Amino acid sequence: MENDVILSLQDISFGYSNQTVLENVNLDIKTGEFIGIVGLNGSGKSTLLKLILGVNKPTNGKIIKNDNVTVGYVNQTTITEEGGFPATIFEVVSLGLKKKPFSHLTKNDKELVLKTLEIFNLKKLKNKSMSTLSGGQAQKVKIAKVLVSNPDIIVLDEPTSGIDAESEEMLIEMINHLHAMKKTIIFVSHNPDNLKGCDKIYKVIDKGVVSYA
Ligand SMILES: Nc1ncnc2c1ncn2[C@@H]1O[C@H](COP(=O)(O)OP(=O)(O)OP(=O)(O)O)[C@@H](O)[C@H]1O
Ligand SMILES: [Mg+2]
Structure with missing residues (x-):
């Protein structure tokens, strides 16, 4: 190659x-x-x-x-497959850092997640649960979750x-x-x-x- x-x-x-x-x-x-x-x-x-x-x-x-x-993947479906998952938008995007679920995030991790949420205009929704989002908002969360880990x-x-x-x-x-x-x-x-x-x-x-x- x-x-x-x-x-x-x-x-x-x-x-x-x-x-x-x-x-x-x-x-x-x-x-x-x-x-x-x-x-x-x-x-x-x-x-x-x-x-x-x-x-x-x-x-x-x-x-x-x-x-x-490392490869980051955003799939095609618009179904909010994480809709039933009891997590906030902040938590879902932080899972993209591939740390253990809900494990302790460093200050840097938190800043990175917040910065990514800001880019997608999702910062003010950060404490909302996934199930409350519109289809388009949920799609943006999915993309943010992939980009946060910088694949x-x-x-x-x-x-x-x-x-x-x-x-x-x-x-x-x-x-x-x-x-x-x-x-x-x-x-x-x-x-x-x-x-x-x-x-x-x-x-x-x-x-x-x-x-x-
Ligand atoms: N899991 C699957 N099992 C069987 N056939 C499948 C499966 N996934 C896709 N196919 C078939 O393979 C072909 C290609 O599908 P694919 O999803 O790759 O197309 P696509 O170019 O992404 O289409 P679209 O623009 O609609 O997203 C289609 O005929 C589809 O029906
Ligand atoms: Mg396709």
Whole structure:
């Protein structure tokens, strides 16, 4: 693997029971690259991300990733799956620091969580329980929880669904800021405006991944 390649998909194929979704996919992602992924509904974008994350195991080919690389993932669902979880927004986001649940947080940890909440305009909700949030607010908490741990690779699957235009713009601004800080970002979006800052855009089509203008 080349030095600056952080993640390499080599001749990957994958399918669910009787359906092949991806075939002979080759994709190298370099450290610091901001990659956009587009494609029609059902083309295999989320499936591709789950291969990158190691949730799906390829039926053929291999994925090369340094064991020390940390990956943060915001999934596609807008369902507030943490809605029934008896925790405040502050607590949920602090769980993103991957400390033991509700263990003692250092002053630095607390400041980091508060700073992240501030970025997402969630600070004033910090003591509210997840079950009281709107869908868009809960989505922002999910993203904040991932970003607070400062992962090496950030994988975002349609993170802006259910988010208002202003918050979406802010999130895109933040992603572009993370890109400027040399973070590696893989971002699935149906909105071309969200992908303007990308170094490369790939399209998932006909079970393959092609470079896309
Ligand atoms: N867990 C699963 N079990 C079986 N089939 C699945 C599963 N997840 C996805 N599929 C199928 O794999 C194909 C690709 O799905 P995937 O979710 O990767 O598409 P996508 O490009 O992310 O679509 P969307 O734009 O709607 O999010 C679809 O035909 C889908 O029905
Ligand atoms: Mg999807």
